[in-house]
Amino acid sequence: MIEFQHVSLSLHNREILKDVSFRIEKGESILLAGSSGAGKSTILKLALGLIKPTSGRIWVFGREITRLSEKKLMKLRQYFGTVFQGGALFDSLTVEQNVGFFLRENLNVEETEVQNRVRRTLQFLGLDKFLTYLPSQLSGGMRKRVAIARAIVTNPQALLYDEPTAGLDPIAARRVIDLIKHLRESFQVTSLIVSHEIHYFLDIVDRMLMLKDGKIIYDGEPNLDIVEYFDEADGMVSIQHLAG
Amino acid sequence: MWFRARAIFRGVTEASLTREFWEWLKFCGQTLASIHKAFRHKNDTIRQMYIMGNQALPLVILASVFVSMVLALEWGKKLEPFGAKLMLGRLVSISVIREIGPMVTGLMIAGRTGAKIVSEIGNMVLSEQIDALRAFGTDPIERLIVPRVFASFVVMAPLIVIADTMGIIAGWFASVTWLSIDSDFFWLSMRDGLLMKDLMIGIIKPPFFGFVIALISGYFGYTIQGGAEGMGRAVTRAVVLCSISVLIMDFLLTKTILTFY
Numbered sequence: 001m002i003e004f005q006h007v008s009l010s011l012h013n014r015e016i017l018k019d020v021s022f023r024i025e026k027g028e029s030i031l032l033a034g035s036s037g038a039g040k041s042t043i044l045k046l047a048l049g050l051i052k053p054t055s056g057r058i059w060v061f062g063r064e065i066t067r068l069s070e071k072k073l074m075k076l077r078q079y080f081g082t083v084f085q086g087g088a089l090f091d092s093l094t095v096e097q098n099v100g101f102f103l104r105e106n107l108n109v110e111e112t113e114v115q116n117r118v119r120r121t122l123q124f125l126g127l128d129k130f131l132t133y134l135p136s137q138l139s140g141g142m143r144k145r146v147a148i149a150r151a152i153v154t155n156p157q158a159l160l161y162d163e164p165t166a167g168l169d170p171i172a173a174r175r176v177i178d179l180i181k182h183l184r185e186s187f188q189v190t191s192l193i194v195s196h197e198i199h200y201f202l203d204i205v206d207r208m209l210m211l212k213d214g215k216i217i218y219d220g221e222p223n224l225d226i227v228e229y230f231d232e233a234d235g236m237v238s239i240q241h242l243a244g
Numbered sequence: 245m246w247f248r249a250r251a252i253f254r255g256v257t258e259a260s261l262t263r264e265f266w267e268w269l270k271f272c273g274q275t276l277a278s279i280h281k282a283f284r285h286k287n288d289t290i291r292q293m294y295i296m297g298n299q300a301l302p303l304v305i306l307a308s309v310f311v312s313m314v315l316a317l318e319w320g321k322k323l324e325p326f327g328a329k330l331m332l333g334r335l336v337s338i339s340v341i342r343e344i345g346p347m348v349t350g351l352m353i354a355g356r357t358g359a360k361i362v363s364e365i366g367n368m369v370l371s372e373q374i375d376a377l378r379a380f381g382t383d384p385i386e387r388l389i390v391p392r393v394f395a396s397f398v399v400m401a402p403l404i405v406i407a408d409t410m411g412i413i414a415g416w417f418a419s420v421t422w423l424s425i426d427s428d429f430f431w432l433s434m435r436d437g438l439l440m441k442d443l444m445i446g447i448i449k450p451p452f453f454g455f456v457i458a459l460i461s462g463y464f465g466y467t468i469q470g471g472a473e474g475m476g477r478a479v480t481r482a483v484v485l486c487s488i489s490v491l492i493m494d495f496l497l498t499k500t501i502l503t504f505y
Contacts, residue, residue, distance in 0.1 A: 048379050070383075078381040088376035102380040105387075154380070 001026045001158065001190055002047055007056030009042060009214075016042050017053070017214040026157075029184050029191040031222065033198045034211035040194040041085070041162050043211070047192070048080060048160070049073040061157070078106055081151030081189075085163045087143040089135040089150070095122070096131040099149045107154065121153045122146075125179065141172025148179060158190040159183065165197050173200060180204060271385075271463045275393055278386045282394035289391040296357050296392075296454075297399035303356060304407045307348045312340050312411035313418040320423040329423060333430035334437025336415035341438070341446040345408040347494055350453035353400070354486035357454075358461040361392055362482045365465025366475050374466070389462045396458035400450035408446060441505055449497045456493060457486045 002024040009017040016039045024030050034040050045051050046058055049065045058065050061079060068076070089098050100118040103109045109117070122128045125145050135143055144164060151159055164180065165173040181204045184191055193201055198208075202222040210218035282289045316336050323329045365388060368374050377384045412434070419425040464482035468474050 045375070050375055050378055074378075074381040074383060076381075077379055080379065082376065082379040084372045084376055084379075086371055088372040090373055090376075091371075102382065106381045150380075 001028075001061065002192070003059040004043070004046070005057040005059070007046065007053045007058060009039075009046065009051070010054045015214055017046075020056070020211075020214070020216055022209055022216060022219055024190060024192060026190055027188050028207065029205045030193065031198065031201045031205040031208045032192060032194045032211060033196065033208060035196060038211040039214045040196070040211055044082075044160050044162050044192065044194050048077055048082065078102075078154065079157045080160060081154060081156035081158070082160045083144070083147045083151050083162060083164055085166055087135070087147040089143060089146055091135050093134075094131065095127065095133050095135070095138070095146050098135065098146060099153050101150070102154055117153055118149075121149045125149050139172070141168050141175060144168065144172075144176055145179065148176070148183075152183060152187075152189075156189065158192070161191065161193045161195075163195055163197075164193065165195060165200055173197075177201065177204065267467070268460075268463050271389075271466065272459050274385050275389050275459060275462070278383070278390050279394060281386045282390050285387065285391050288387075289395055292391050292395035293399050295360070296353075296395050297403055300353060300356055300399075300403065301406065304349050304352050304403055305410045307352050308340070308345055308407040308411035309414040311344055311348050312336060312415040315339055315344060316415040316418040317422060320419060320425070324423075329425060330429050331433055331437075332419050332423070332425055333416070333433030336419070337412050337434040337438050338442055340411040340415065341408050342442050343446075343494075343498075345404055345411055346446055346449045346453070347490070349400070349404050349407045349450060350457075350490035350494065351487055353396075353403075353454060354457050354490050355483055357396060358457050358483050358486040359479050361396075361458060361461035362465040362468075362479045363475065365389070365462060366468035366478055369466065369468050370471065370475070384466070389458075389466065392462060393455060393458040396454040397451050398454075400454035401447055404447060404450040445498070445501050445505075448501065449494060452493055452497060453490050456489050460486050460489060 004020050004022050007017055007020045008015070020039075020043065032040050032043060042051070046053055047060060049058075049060075049068065053066060056066075060076060063076065065073060065076065090101065093101065096115075096118055099121060100114045103114045103117060104111075119128060119131075122131065125148065127142065127145055127149060130138065130142065130146075135146070138146065148164075161180065164176050168176065177200050180191070180193065180201075183189060184204065191205075193205065195201060202208075205222055208218065208220065208222040209216055316332060319335055320329055320332055323331060323335075365374075368384075368388070374384045374388075377387060416427070416430050419430050420427050461482040464478045464485075468478045470477070
């Protein structure tokens with residue numbers, strides 16, 4: 001479904017990613033972990049075609065996207081639902097307008113259908129009382145849940161989460177994690193979760209990729225030992241050490 | 245050593261300037277290619293027209309009124325020794341309509357609308373809202389830049405008509421109140437001196453100013469980098485460049501129009 005083949009990326013004379021290769025199958029749930037600045041969010045943006053790699057190939061839904069025009073990428077991106085780190089809600093629009101934005105904008109869904117889907121989704125997330133609120137009137141956790149609502153309302157084939165628990169208190173973070181778990185179990189949607197808070201997601205993903213200095217250093221089952229080592233060494237983990 | 249340092253500095257600056265200019269031209273091309281989409285997003289376009297036109301009106305009127313009164317007072321004093329004070333109506337109206345009105349309005353809009361567009365779009369870039377638009381398959385240029393460019397182009401003509409009208413009234417007021425010019429003489433002088441050509445020149449230029457202001461500030465907002473500091477840098481650069489562009493375009497358009505008329 002999503003495949004990176006020897007992808008490297010340099011920006012402003014700095015190597016962000018070095019020869020990154022991995023594959024995500026349909027329905028799989030993946031955690032992409034690593035310390036801050038390791039290049040996790042960059043992988044997410046590459047998968048969406050928001051930035052182009054310096055070298056290598058990226059396959060999404062069976063199409064090689066590195067040479068696709070922006071117009072064709074726009075169509076392809078509609079199969080994704082993305083939850084950005086800060087929510088990236090449109091601050092001049094209400095919760096209802098934010099969640100229904102892409103249904104109205106891109107998918108030409110009838111207005112009554114848009115309203116029904118938005119209400120259903122917000123009800124599912126326990127946000128149906130906040131339809132007319134502006135993002136600035138919501139708490140961090142609620143903003144994140146609205147962002148998730150916006151991502152799932154279009155029935156995407158894959159969900160991408162960029163640091164879904166970042167900046168949230170433990171209770172709000174737990175609600176978001178439960179929600180991601182629930183979405184995964186209910187809809188079997190392919191998920192790629194980018195986070196440095198590994199311990200939150202260990203029991204809800206099928207596989208874990210670990211990134212360090214732009215390189216994948218671990219690709220396998222979610223492993224608590226690696227997480228502990230990673231925490232202790234403050235991101236200075238290396239696969240050689242793990243093997244030793 | 246100094247020469248080498250200067251050469252390196254100059255080389256880097258020129259290269260980055262050239263690259264940025266080409267990037268801006270590409271951005272302009274993309275915007276122009278989808279300018280017709282302003283009608284698809286008519287609600288946004290109308291909202292932008294209201295913000296750029298109606299809300300900027302007090303500032304534009306204020307600037308036009310005071311510059312015109314100064315113009316009338318200064319010329320009144322200069323013309324008095326030659327007994328030509330009665331020509332003031334003609335002089336004020338032609339100056340305001342052909343040059344002062346468009347120029348002052350252009351500069352005011354460059355500051356106000358330019359800064360507003362950069363900070364709005366820039367803030368959306370920094371908070372990943374632009375990435376969100378692209379990630380869900382919406383073209384941010386079509387959705388955000390086009391309505392602003394179109395609105396900025398359209399509102400300049402009515403703005404200039406109001407600014408000119410208020411400017412001339414202010415010039416008349418200054419002439420009658422402080423220069424003791426007869427009110428009828430002022431209006432007669434204006435009616436005799438003002439030609440259709442003057443009105444045409446005065447009304448043709450401002451929409452182009454609005455167009456370029458929105459394109460420059462939209463570009464600086466769209467390509468913003470580096471958080472709050474980057475925002476400050478982008479706003480400053482955009483306002484400076486918009487103001488310079490208004491001055492240069494004013495000259496080029498005036499020269500072109502005068503060549504054909």
